[in-house]
Amino acid sequence: MTGRSPSGESTPPTVLKFGGTSVEDAAAFERVTEIVRAERRARPVVVVSAMSGVTDALLASVDAASAADLPPHFERHRVVARCLLDAAAAARFEAELEAAREEIGRLLERASQGGGTLPRLRDEVVSFGERLSSSLLAGVLAARDLPASWVDARRCIVTNDVAGRADPDFPETCARARAQLSPLLAAGRIPVLGGFIGASAGGVTTTLGRGGSDYSAALLGAALDAEEIQIWTDVSGVLTADPRVVRNAHTIPTLSYAEASELAYFGAKVLHPKSIQPALVRGIPVRIVNSRAPQDSGTVVAAEAELWPGTVKSIAHKTGITVLQITSARMLGAYGFLRALFEVFDRHRMPVDVVTTSEVSLSLTVEDGAALPAVVAELETLGEVRVEPRRAIICVVGEGLRTTPGIAARVFETIRDINVSLISQGASRVNLTFVVDEGQAREAVTRLHAALLEGPAGRPDRRTAVRGRGGRSRSAGPPVRPSARPTAVELTRRLIDIPSVSGDEEAVARFLGGQLEQLGYGVEYLESAPGRPGLFATTDAAPRIVFCTHLDTVPPFFASSEDDEFVYGRGACDAKGIIAAQIAAAHRLRAEGIRELALLFVVDEEKGSIGARAANGHPAARQCRWLVVGEPTENKLATGSKGSLRVLLRTDGTGGHSAYPERGRSAIHTLLDVLADVRAIAWPTAPEFGETTCNIGIIGGGAGANVIAPDARAELHIRLVTDAAPVRALLEGAVRGRARIEYLSATPPVRLTAVPGFDTCVVGFTTDVPHLSNWGAPLLVGPGSIHDAHTAGERIAKADLERGVELYVQLARSLHADAVATEVRA
Ligand code: ADP
Ligand code: ASP
Ligand code: MG
Numbered sequence: 023m024t025g026r027s028p029s030g031e032s033t034p035p036t037v038l039k040f041g042g043t044s045v046e047d048a049a050a051f052e053r054v055t056e057i058v059r060a061e062r063r064a065r066p067v068v069v070v071s072a073m074s075g076v077t078d079a080l081l082a083s084v085d086a087a088s089a090a091d092l093p094p095h096f097e098r099h100r101v102v103a104r105c106l107l108d109a110a111a112a113a114r115f116e117a118e119l120e121a122a123r124e125e126i127g128r129l130l131e132r133a134s135q136g137g138g139t140l141p142r143l144r145d146e147v148v149s150f151g152e153r154l155s156s157s158l159l160a161g162v163l164a165a166r167d168l169p170a171s172w173v174d175a176r177r178c179i180v181t182n183d184v185a186g187r188a189d190p191d192f193p194e195t196c197a198r199a200r201a202q203l204s205p206l207l208a209a210g211r212i213p214v215l216g217g218f219i220g221a222s223a224g225g226v227t228t229t230l231g232r233g234g235s236d237y238s239a240a241l242l243g244a245a246l247d248a249e250e251i252q253i254w255t256d257v258s259g260v261l262t263a264d265p266r267v268v269r270n271a272h273t274i275p276t277l278s279y280a281e282a283s284e285l286a287y288f289g290a291k292v293l294h295p296k297s298i299q300p301a302l303v304r305g306i307p308v309r310i311v312n313s314r315a316p317q318d319s320g321t322v323v324a325a326e327a328e329l330w331p332g333t334v335k336s337i338a339h340k341t342g343i344t345v346l347q348i349t350s351a352r353m354l355g356a357y358g359f360l361r362a363l364f365e366v367f368d369r370h371r372m373p374v375d376v377v378t379t380s381e382v383s384l385s386l387t388v389e390d391g392a393a394l395p396a397v398v399a400e401l402e403t404l405g406e407v408r409v410e411p412r413r414a415i416i417c418v419v420g421e422g423l424r425t426t427p428g429i430a431a432r433v434f435e436t437i438r439d440i441n442v443s444l445i446s447q448g449a450s451r452v453n454l455t456f457v458v459d460e461g462q463a464r465e466a467v468t469r470l471h472a473a474l475l476e477g478p479a480g481r482p483d484r485r486t487a488v489r490g491r492g493g494r495s496r497s498a499g500p501p502v503r504p505s506a507r508p509t510a511v512e513l514t515r516r517l518i519d520i521p522s523v524s525g526d527e528e529a530v531a532r533f534l535g536g537q538l539e540q541l542g543y544g545v546e547y548l549e550s551a552p553g554r555p556g557l558f559a560t561t562d563a564a565p566r567i568v569f570c571t572h573l574d575t576v577p578p579f580f581a582s583s584e585d586d587e588f589v590y591g592r593g594a595c596d597a598k599g600i601i602a603a604q605i606a607a608a609h610r611l612r613a614e615g616i617r618e619l620a621l622l623f624v625v626d627e628e629k630g631s632i633g634a635r636a637a638n639g640h641p642a643a644r645q646c647r648w649l650v651v652g653e654p655t656e657n658k659l660a661t662g663s664k665g666s667l668r669v670l671l672r673t674d675g676t677g678g679h680s681a682y683p684e685r686g687r688s689a690i691h692t693l694l695d696v697l698a699d700v701r702a703i704a705w706p707t708a709p710e711f712g713e714t715t716c717n718i719g720i721i722g723g724g725a726g727a728n729v730i731a732p733d734a735r736a737e738l739h740i741r742l743v744t745d746a747a748p749v750r751a752l753l754e755g756a757v758r759g760r761a762r763i764e765y766l767s768a769t770p771p772v773r774l775t776a777v778p779g780f781d782t783c784v785v786g787f788t789t790d791v792p793h794l795s796n797w798g799a800p801l802l803v804g805p806g807s808i809h810d811a812h813t814a815g816e817r818i819a820k821a822d823l824e825r826g827v828e829l830y831v832q833l834a835r836s837l838h839a840d841a842v843a844t845e846v847r848a
Contacts, residue, residue, distance in 0.1 A: 057313060145229045151216075180195045190230070190241055239297065258315055260285060334475065343389060344389075351405040372397055413460055423447070538621065567834050570623070572623065576628050595816060601623060631793045662774055666767070669738040671696060672734070679728070690731040719738065722736075789802060806823075
């Protein structure tokens, strides 16, 4: 949150809107109370929906002209009051409830006798949902020592008198809302209002349409020029698809106003379609957050939002759609035809969603409803009308859609066997919209989500600042709780999802740099090769203990996922989980007052270690006493790591027709003989490191199955437990001149620093340690198993990750206390 003075009058308030599920029972009311308390300094104005299910029940009671199904809902209110209010307050609320019950009874009686206009009665009856929930919430907040004041929303929201979906009079609403609420805010009170309801200038109760409490919150936010409008609901923000359809849907951290409007309009129920406009007009950020998981970072909707690599951010869909195709009777010119046609929809107040035209006909979509037959009958006077019921609209949304080539092709290729009947792109810069049969909507959305939003492209690639009010910059990260620092598991997943196969480390380095700056480190980018920065993050103290690992991974990239036990994805254990563990450990150590710490993350460990070599020349290296290198050692402190010798063997032959082998000499046959002899070598062993091993990793050569092979080659990777010299002698003795030997690289085995009290091991793999010789005594330890590294199922156990953090903390503590027993360098 941006800084605010505690209760200065000039500080703008924050609107907190709680949906029906956020006040479904006593436990939910308690959660709301704690959220309001946490936001107290933000000068909250609370807007609340009816308890979940109540609006539906009240509407049904009007249709049935009977209150028979309402008692259980009254009872739910009573239970909350009895649980959370003191006896006197509960009795007052029960009296209010009784009065409501009687009034609803009278209204339903009139409805059954045909008295009054039914739509008006309906609004009057349904308004009790929000009137009761808001009064109850005001009581609950007051009972928990929050200075809440109930305000009748009908005195603030002024509308026209269209029953069922009234339109607000914004200037009048601004004036009334300020007059009602500003004095309360100035007195340090917390106004609590029902959403969804308002009143016409003549004082008749109206409603803003289903889901309209979001709209109420936005109108009040705009009227009060709020700092922020928070929509508290039952999901952690706007997701990449409707979670009831797509299980893997994930939170979108930031959306532009345009993106959010399109999503809401085309079916993302989490936001009322009209709720964006008032926020946009005043430039107020809208934050969508989960009242059951307030610590989750939700979604921020603001003027600017990050672009995603794959452009598409979310897929909305809306069922219950009818397509109408009207072919002009040709008696009217094109203008006359269109005007007459839209007048029909206007008269019936029927919104049209998607429109496409040809010279003589026009197709459009409307929502199913009672007015449809009358509309169709009128349209038939203008031309031939074809009605296609049971359709669904699907809407793919992302800033940049119009300017990014290839998206439409990808979309329609993904659902090529599903019939698409109407397509619209370009009407807005952010969406591609089309119509399918209702029965195929779920399948289409699921497939599109898998294709567009479940890979690396379906995630944000950089956390850009979202511009909030007046050009002030807000972070796109989790802002609701100041303590919402990502956990090691969360950070591991975020890091995995930014691909960084060796050579392509820049995006992950920049992301991590931003994170570390937020944590208060000074961050230096180490330019190891063009576009391949490493990172060095320091505190204000000299770096005596440096946690170090690498940013790059082996190919191929695959995105993160998790279950109860593991986080999966490329780099999970090698080494992105380790980065997260080192950062978490450093954070804890700093909190304990150990500040002589730094973090060094290098590129290219998986290839030629150019990052480590470059870092070795850094002036801070000499200040460092202990370099704690992270690699997956199953949380054991490695006392040694084997060296490596990479070798290329080449053989030459004489080509010829394979039917006459005696006329040529096969390079492949020679190579196979040589390799057989290499495999028979008795390599040296060393007590502290174990055995030398030799892997024949690649063999190749030849020109065709019917050609005597003119050349052949093999690549070997030998793990050294001694110097390279005796191994080279053994190799050359076995090859006996039959192949040319090229030594590609050689790294000797390394002895590492041991610290008493930690489990130890010897590792077979090589690391950056030999290239970081200037950085003090090396230690090697990290969570995760080398047996999972480089595999298609790379993963790290969550428990190991946590243990890793603990281990790094303990290690640094004992190093800091200068308790190192042995310090031997190879
Ligand atoms: P509230 O009662 O808090 O206003 P709603 O039921 O109106 O909540 O909206 C939240 C619901 O919207 C979610 O539970 C979810 O099922 C649905 N929903 C549909 N599409 C999306 C989406 N893209 N992102 C998040 N939620 C969505
Ligand atoms: N209670 C109303 C509804 O269910 C308004 C809302 O919850 O936003 O539609
Ligand atoms: Mg809603």
